[in-house]
Amino acid sequence: MSDSVLAITIIWVFLFIYSIAGSIDFGAGFWAMASMRRRDNHAASIANLYLSPSWKVTNVFLVLLVVALVGFFPHAVYVLGSVLLLPAGLMLVLLIIRSTFMVYAYSVRRYVRLLTVVSGVTGLLIPGLLISVLPVSLGGFVTMESGYPQLLFGKLLGSVTEYAHLAFGISTELFLSALFLADYAREADDEDTYRYYRVRAILLGPLTLITAILVTVTFAPEAQWILPNLQRVEGWFALSVTAFLIGYSALFWRSGRENPGKPRAAVIAIVLQYGLAVFAYGKAHLPYIVYPSQTIDQSVTNHSMFVSLLTGYIVFSAILAPVFVWFWRLFFKDKGYLRQE
């Protein structure tokens, strides 16, 4: 495999990890807000039990994605950085408000409602905005008229595909987080809360599929080049849809408990679904990072930097792996933690 193909594979893997982890994180913040006043279950406290220890770690994955892009594809970062100033700047504003208010909410009980609502709503919007970078990379929204790359922000805001992406991002966020929290509630043996999240996952699942199809039919005229590529990877998308169907059905499997469904199986299958879809989409996106100006071969870093970066990723991942495992045990497996109020 060439440097550039290996590098872009790593980027897509990081993107995949963050799209799952970030969706769950921001979604959990939203559910903590939406279920704040419910007395019949612990939906809000389960969401917070998940969020408090994990939001910092999730945030590092976002930084990881950006830093990996800078290291592996510096020339593409030149274009993306220039172009995304306004949308990414706005996203950063939402991000800082979301995170700080969430932390304040843990410390200042008196204003917990207000603080949670602000962080829940801002968090809801962030994944949508992140996903809307994708249409920019597909072409049609960048001009080189003045000799440097510039975003046609008005055109982007007026395009259908932007809103399709936004809808896809938000529904994915809500679906994945509801599904994950259903599993988390089951792990905590909290059937009332499980029921709450299961119902929401069942309602949202088909929506993500519909918005995903919406994305593929609304590509901008300049992005039509990707359609034949997408057709070439049809097989992968078919597998992805199959994984979705299995995962979705797992919510109805017999469980031997008060409520039907095997949420763990559902989570695994749905994560697999997204993995397959991201892989297929990434393959179809090749050879471009930003169409039409940046191919992966033009923008990849030099070989010696590439080798050092790769070595770094391998060495440090190996060192940190046990810490991740310990973290997982303490916060995802320990009944003592999961059952506290």
Added chain:
Amino acid sequence: MDTVVLSRALFGSSMAFHIIFATLGVGVPVMILFAEILYHVRKDADYALMAKRWTRGFAILLGVAIPSGTIVGVMLALLWPGFMEIVGQVIALPFQIEIWAFFLEALFMSIYVYAADRLTPLQRITSVFFVALGAVGSAVLITDAQAWMNTPTGFTYKDGVISDVHPWQAFFNPNFATSATHVAVSAFMTGAFAIASVAAFKLLRRGRTEREYTYHRKSLFIALLLGGVMSILTAVNGHATAQKLHKHNPEKLAAAESLFETRSYAPLAIGGSPDPETGEVKGAIEIPWLLSFLATNSFSGVVKGLNEFPREDWPPLYTHTLFNAMVGIGSVLILIAIVGAWWYYRRRSYARWLLWVLAATGPLSMLGIELGWVFSCSGRQPWTIYHIQRTTEAATKTAEVGPLLVLFVSIYVFLLIVTALVMSFYFKRHPVAREWQTAKEPGR
């Protein structure tokens, strides 16, 4: 104002905001570790309570440190795309390794805070040790990138094309060790003095129980101890940092010291305002020969003056004031720490006037950090990468920087106020006295 100036303003204010929380994020965990170890050794529950309360304050600060760091990290690519294009080719390693330092800190921070009751004492100390290690690691690594901007090595640059890259040579650039040490020890110092300030402030309150005063006196003492040692290290290492300037960035040193003519037996000018037309520093106190000695270890050493360099390559002359203020603060802090610790050692208490002085140490060292960074970044002008890339070439050409500047600065001001309110609200609701009443086991 043009886009470049706006971009500098936006990035500079974002960094100035992040560094407040980042520095405390480096310094406070060291204090927590110190208290945890003291608790382990002395079995005095007051130290456990200190660790616990500082951790809660730290958790609030991290809530701002992390997103503000994410902002500056992404903003580097948004505002300085030309710079990041080179970073990705030459000095991507520290940025990348920093990620793992972030992971280390974030993972262990959650373990330390949210699993505290399920950890053994040793596991707790280990966790907080790794939190501190992760924080220092991120500071050292990001400073590496900044040191490389001052002493760029590890590549060949010709006609805008980078070739012959040696990532590790860039990583271990000449300024790395001194700069990273300077940043680390000054952050430890600032974390300690921040805690000293709070304790001194609490001791100034009247009508509390004797037990509460004892608690705060202990905390003030350990903070002064660590802060004092670190302030001496900061100054000693700052001297080494300045000698690196003499060697690698002579125009920066010349601007910092307002030296216009190259000469031996150069005097040290303290204060005053430099006048580029006459080449004199108006109103400065001049100490003969000292600059030569500080820069070269010899009174006859030759120090380069600004006139050696073309006028358009001069750093801004106000860096003289920034540099003087940083060094002045450093010297004053050493003095305060020594007097304070000595006073407590002799009398087991503090005079009120002394407490007022001690309460100023935290804000003073934070000011020192800000001055030092603005000095270092502005003193590099007009270069972003010293003698390789000018700031105008690094900057974005996109026009929307103005509105973003207004938006971000308002948010920073807002968050500074709200964070201060949240802190005071939280600790008012959870006073030390109440924690003793409700504690089930000592301090936990």
